[in-house]
Amino acid sequence: MTVLFECSYDHQRYVGFGVPQDGAPLRLHPLGGADLRVLLHRSGGDESALRDALAAAGPALDVPAADLPLVRMRPPLLPDHVGDALVSGFMMTHHVKAGPEVPDQPNWFFKGLGNVLRVPGLPLSVPGDAVAVTEEAEVVLVYVDDEEGESHYAGYTFGNDLTDIGRFKQHAGHLSYAKLCDTAVAPWLHLGAPPRSVTGAVTVERDGAPAWKGSFTTGTDALHYDLDTMMRRLFAYESLHHPGRTHYVYIGADRSSFHGGFRLEDGDRVTLDFASHGVTVSNPLVWKGTQ
Structure with a gap:
């Protein structure tokens, strides 16, 4: 590939x-x-x-x-003007998170424009009043709108959809706030179809030493939903399209350190090893603003 x-x-x-x-x-x-x-x-x-x-x-x-x-x-296919990039994603997409009453389309969220994308090594910022932040190891689909505004799949990469899951747990209606954290994205664009199986591990370092470790499984086989249907329904909304726009769509995560009872803190380094694909995404975390 x-x-x-x-x-x-x-x-x-x-x-x-x-x-x-x-x-x-x-x-x-x-x-x-x-x-x-x-x-x-x-x-x-x-x-x-x-x-x-x-x-x-x-x-x-x-x-x-x-x-x-x-x-x-650089993030894959990032436009020269960061306002021409739209970063978004789906939540509760995996079998392990599907509850007894599952909607026919998972919730979609807006994460930001191109300036929220951070390649490995750069710090990921979260609001200073975040409730409980967690990493989310995900496959990221990349689409590009042509001169008519029609979206075309370009390939996939991997990323960390950093999320204030504590804010969402306090109030499900605050998902939009919970997702407004920076997000990591690997620079490597894979030109093939989205991967069926991705396995790897998370390591959180605090003060230079490992503080938490865990494994994850993602990819299309791990999804409760059909990916083609998810994307077709999303891109049916014409308001998302614009000539020259690049879309970065995070398709959901397995369990995270939060589910393991761990709480990320300011200064932690989160390393996602997508071992099945030879890709590592590692970033320090920075709390910004009002504490």
């Missing part, structure tokens, strides 16, 4: 292929001012066609290991 990423280096935008290994040199392909979303759409997701299109912008560049700290990864 083709995996690609977009980054900036030496004030230029580049595309790379594969999930880079820690400390290994990077081979980058210049974008030359092109929009990767457009190139992907024109190539139909074919790696050879995409590489040919990138070759027209210039020769590939090899970044030595010593210069890797100068490379800045």
Whole structure:
């Protein structure tokens, strides 16, 4: 399966292929001012066609290991204007969370615009008056609206839908507030169909030492709902569509540290190891605003 990423280096935008290994040199392909979303759409997701299109912008560049700290990864297909990105998701989608009375479509929530997306390493902020915050290891679907505003599936990645679950537990109507935390997203865009099975583990570090560990299972096989039906019903709302918009849709999580009786705190580092797919998402947490 083709995996690609977009980054900036030496004030230029580049595309790379594969999930880079820690400390290994990077081979980058210049974008030359092109929009990767457009190139992907024109190539139909074919790696050879995409590489040919990138070759027209210039020769590939090899970044030595010593210069890797100068490379800045970007969320997959993030528009230049963060207002052109819409981050949202579904809740209570997994079999393990389905109750006795299950609606025919799970609740949908708005998480923010493109500025709430944080790649691994960057801090995730939550309101200072958060009640009980928890991580949520999730598959993230990426869609791009064409010039007519029609949404096209581009691929998937992984992320941490950080949530003030305590606020939601206090009042179910406050889900919209509970979801207004930053969210982590891996830079690596997988061009295939959404994965059926994803397994991994969560590690929370506090003061430099492991404070909580747990496992998770996600993917389409873990969903109580049919994913195609979920997305078709969501995108039936024309108000979501706009030419050039990128959609990041979090499709729900397994149990989390909250369900294990643990409470995240300011300064904790949360690491999600999506081991089945060789992807790690690790971010420190920061409480901001009124305490």
